Amino acid sequence: MKLVKINEDNCVYCHLCEVACKTEHSVSKDIIKAVKKENVLSRCTVEFNYPYSASIMCRHCDDAPCIFACQNGSMHRDERGYVVVNTQTCVGCWMCIMVCPYGVIKQGKNDDWGLSIKCDLCPDRSIPACVEACPNEALTFEEL
Amino acid sequence: MKYVIIGNSVAGINAATAIRQNDTQGEILIISDEQTRPYSRPLLPNWVIGEVSFSEERMFYRRNDFFDKNNIQTLLGQTVEKVDTKQKTVILSNKENINYDKLIIASGANAIMPKNITGIDLDGVYTLTNIKGAKKLKEDLVKINSIVIVGAGLIGTKMAYDLSKIGKKVVLVELAKRVLFPALDDYAAVLIQEQLKLSGVDIILNDSVVELDGDKTVSQVTLSSGKKILCDACLLSVGVAPNVAFVDQNIKLDRGIVVDDYLKACDDCYAAGDVASIYDIVVNVRRPIPILPLAAREGYIAGLNASGHEVKFGGGFAMNSIEIGKVGFISMGLIESDTDEVLEYKKDDKYRKFIIRDNKLIGVILVNNVEKAGMFNWMIEKKFDVSWIKDTFLNNDFGWKYFDKAFRVLRLDRKLQR
């Protein structure tokens, strides 16, 4: 299964993966609108602790604890085999956050309900937006 | 091969999923006394106050096509009266016998009805662990203006908050000195109590209900302190007890069904979910831990083992996630200790607490900054040596950045599987 490989030795802490992620997961698909109007949350998070920096996102565990913890089947494995959350049914109980061993699920909002936000490896793209945006090959899309 | 699963909820569904992954041919039958599609039990409080309805997909545990897609038979609305593990038969209350090759008991737990409260049989006394109890409460809700909730556990607390949100007068009575006693320590509980009070909930601590009075319907609650509270209804949420009435003598019981490391109760019979007494890796005892993530995993492992695998279940530990008003918290494992190393960070409504024993993390409370909680969960589960990294736990920006590079790379490259 192809995944986003995190090459921390190449990460330059530029946040462009986050920007690309926000844009890809916005309604408008417009970078400025996505950030300024839609307030989209990024699925990946860039961490920094000099000199380390890296963008961390869902590792799509084979044995995903978040799927087990989900109280109504919102967290599931899609046809590609990736762990994704059904935004229509998620109620934001944060049980997935409680068990995610990588700490990569974020708290978002979905109308009245909370919404777990996580990497869905861009189902509409052949290469995830963050990988494409990374200027230094710190994120690569490959078999892990 | 015929698999029979008693219980149509989290453990049962996951057991069926696991069996179907391994055995595409075998017959799978799920028996449940409930008539509904498997639904999300934690959402019942929301359903009661009308935030969500059964017409919405989010109310259900699996999508509508789940049984068809996985070729699972169901027998709904039937109560299991007896399990005969010698004959490998399940006897239903309508005296029908169902034979099985493998049995998985995932019958869950029911609300405890305390025997020492008089007047518990009156109308207007509710419980909220299944659809039956919830339905009753929902139907009567229009008539109820004030309600006493007995037991400030997860259900009690959430219900108290939800009911006061829709304008009911709520009194929350708790025997212990704080709300959410087993899940939170004093500091965190105060944060929750503040939220409850803000939304209008009266909290009475260190007290218990001894008597319910009323003419057919509850109208007054008497506490052991002698205090009397006028009300229209009383919700009992003092805990749950495993549903084990139907098992035979081959299946050993303590508080729940005793299982081995492979979740086996006896030959060809497995137990999973709230009904099973499993190993608590934090407090080192066997006991039922009635929480959803564990039920799901147990069900899945029981299903795997029933269909020919030998997967060990390493045990679990208590963990809770709840949001009351503006305060969201996650707690895991032990929450208080006088004898272990305790790390604490307190600032306004931010709270982080870690309990460490022998350089292993055994308990965590996170309030209002919970996104990395799962990493601690992993450390507890894996009995990870935290001596070299524990100093960073209290940082609000805790994350991968504090790990040793080699370890981090291995983990993020999925070379070190969870």
Added chain:
Amino acid sequence: MKRIDASNLKYNVLNDIIRRVIEEGENKIIIDGVCGQYYIGCGIAKPVEIVINGVPGNDLGAFMEGPTIIVNEDAQDGIGNTMSSGEIIIHGNAGDVLGYSMRGGSIFVKGNVGYRACIHMKAYKEDVSPTVVIGGCAGAFMGEYMAGGTLILLGLNRDKKRLTGNYLGTGMHGGAIFVRHGVDESLCSSEVLISKPDDKDMQKILTNVKKFCDLFGFDCDKIIKDEFVKITPKSKRPYGNLYIPGP
């Protein structure tokens, strides 16, 4: 042991013979009749012993790693140029630029040395540090740019001669120079500090002087009881303030 007669051999021929002999596994070589051949022992990286009878030419033991070279007479310029380890023992005087840029091993000279001894000598990795002991006097610019190591100047055959020349320790930014009988401060550059050696320094001096005396037959006790001074750089960065970021 192998004896080589170097009379009338050109340096490249002689060195080729030495290299071949070492390749064959010989670990002690005596070269007789040496008369000014350059580069003896240059670039040899084996712990062999080379004894030289006669006066070897420039760049004796340059770039070498490990050999012991014993010269029984005087030697010329560039001894131990950029050497990494090994030992050079001169039973006479040595010429200019002794131990240029050497970073390990040791050189013992019985007599005087010329100008610019131990320029840019340096130490690295804590435990790798060169040592040079000079029995006689030295010329100007001794220890220029010195970045590490130990240089001991004994001034044994002083004879009214100045112990060192001008510009002692110019640009020095590491290591230590020990001078017996003290040093004329006006000869030193402004980058150095002159102090009294502490016990640890004295121990180091004693060890090296003892070895020097064993090699050349002096009375160690007599030499060591005289006063020594220690010359060290004021800063590891002598020219740190000369420049500003431009443009």
Added chain:
Amino acid sequence: MKWMKDVKTYTPPDFHVIRDPDRCIKCKACVEQCSFDATFYDEEEDKIWNWDAKCVGCNRCAAFCPTEAITIENRENPYRINESWGKWNVVGVKKRAAFGGAPVVSMGSDKPYIVYWDHMLINASQVTNPSIDPLREPMELKTFLGKKVDYLEIEDGKLKTVLYPQLELEIPIMFAAMSYGALNYNVIEAIGRAAVELGTYFNSGEGGLHKDHYKFEGNIIVQVASGRFGVYKEYLDVASAIEIKIGQGAKPGIGGHLPGEKVTASIAQTRMIPKGTDALSPAPHHDIYSIEDLRQLIYALKEATEYKKPIFVKIACVHNIAAIASGVAQAGADVIVLDGFKGGTGASPQVIRDNVGLPIELALASVDDRLRQEGLRGKISLVASGGIRNSMDVIKAIALGADAVYIGTATLIAIGCTMCQQCHTGKCAWGIATQDPFLSKRQNPNIATQRLVNLVNVWALEIKETLGAMGINSIESLKGNRLALRGFDLSEKEMEILGILHAGE
């Protein structure tokens, strides 16, 4: 703003950072990329600020801004225009007066001296001696560097003469000496990999060679400079050739100076010096005061490597370069490297960089002439370096008499350098001239290698096409062929030194 500016040492900013607030999405890409603190985020105000005085014009922020919200502009001279003083002279006086130090600068001189390359045109064939299509016909760029014998003796059908060691270059372009310390590990790694892939050589510079880079054996030229950093047996053995650095074009007659803060543990080990001390390269080699002394070092190195490797001697172009080069040739060097006035540097006093030396074009022509006159040119090889900016500069250099060229600045520009001239600060925002582990990550060796390979391959293609147009099918035939060049806008004297005719002649 964080803190008020220092009024006492004020000089007007060189750049103006313009941020379009409508486009800025506060993603902080610019903030994290600026290593000079010229842009920073104020959390309380939720605002990103610019500080023009700190901007060095490296354009890292503009390059990374995903919404093109940032523009960097050169600030006009704010002082009253004075043709004889100019901004730089005023600022120069002020800075020296305020800080009490000599400004150190990097990269090649930016002063408007004449670039002779741009005053030479290349010939092409028409009708007679027809042009060649390099895409379909073989075109030889292979070059050998090293001492050549006068004549070959053949005995029994076999070569009797013992040939001198040679470097074999697939392309007459090598990567110039840039030391570990000036550049970081990742950049050297990339340059090494590119050299291997291209079949050419890279020069380690005077800072030694990291153990990890020994794997490039076969494509390494190592340098022995006055500091002798990292020079030891293995280092000499792993090299294909050894270069004695006498001088550097950007700072002829000046020593090197790697400040102590750049001497990290790894660099200290590679250079074989203590960690944190200044790495001082003396101006001269203190064992070289004459051509004879140089000869001594050349042969010491030859002895140390058993005459198996060519010895390069790199000299900076200065006024009597022809006589010096002749001496170097006679001292036994196999290859002479001429480093021109426009050559780059990691750090050089500004006045030296901008005023001392000689352009490579003139130096190369005069050295080639002199060596020819003395009958030495056929014996040794000449490498030109310092200010080679494109493939046509390579062609012109070879026509003026070089065997091959070194490229330094072009190498760095290929991998990101924007010539902001801040190498000496160690804060290179492009992750090139810095040892900061966080900044060094900005160079990904995989990407950088590819860029270098692309650059040199494209130059090679352009050279082949130009050779084809000239009707030459081997770079060898171009060497010293000054008839292929014509000058324009040059004085008679300049053309005389360059040895070329005026355009139209």
